[in-house]
Amino acid sequence: MNIPQLQVTTTKAQLGLTTQRPVQEIEQPGATLDIQQPQAQMTINTTKSRLSIDTTEARADMDLISSARRTAEVAQYARSEASNGIARRAQDGVELMMIENGGNPIQSFAERALRKSYSSLSIKFIPSYGSVKVSFEPGSVDIRVEPQKVINNSNANKPMHTYTPGKVTAELLQKPSIQIDWKI
Structure with missing residues (x-):
């Protein structure tokens, strides 16, 4: 099937x-x-320092003085010597006037004229201490910077x-x- x-x-x-x-x-x-x-803006202002040295007295100690000062010293010395000479002559005249009181005034005049005083033997420092005068004024610096x-x-x-x-x-x-x- x-x-x-x-x-x-x-x-x-x-x-x-x-x-x-x-x-x-x-x-x-x-x-x-x-x-x-x-760049930054920079300004600098300075004030100069000042140094002053005065050697007038130190130079005078070494006998290096100005002509004006030398003239003044010589004039003073001349006045002093003239006054001393006048005083000595007056004293001599007084002694001669009183010759009758005794003594030998002419001999004493001669002794005074010939007698020299002794100089001292001391050490002298030239220039003397403190004769140089120094003064100093410091300066200043002012710096300003402005950054940009x-x-x-x-x-x-x-x-x-x-x-x-x-x-x-x-x-x-x-x-x-x-x-x-x-x-x-």
Whole structure:
């Protein structure tokens, strides 16, 4: 006996996928730098120092004096010697007037004229201590600095970004099918 049979034949569907990769490009340009530093403004004011050295007395100790001072000293010495001479002559005259009181005034005049006083043998430092006078007035320095601000005109550049998206394309390579047959 023949039993009818059902025969089913199928073919599977086949899909084909085609992909195109995405493309991304990023470029970062460097920053544009524009920085300037102006010089600081500086002013300097100085007051000169003053040194004063007076050697008048030290030079006088070494007998190096000015002509005006030398003239004044000689005039004073001449006045003093003239006064001393007048006084001595007056004293001599008084002694001669009183010759009747005894004594030998002419001999005493001669002894006084010939007698020399002894000079002292002492050490003398030339110039004497403290004869040089020194005075000093210090100077001053005033420094003023005014710093200048930085001029910054720098710019950061934005990145350049391009993006191409990818694609996926699907296609049917083989269609599905079903075949049904009866067999008896």
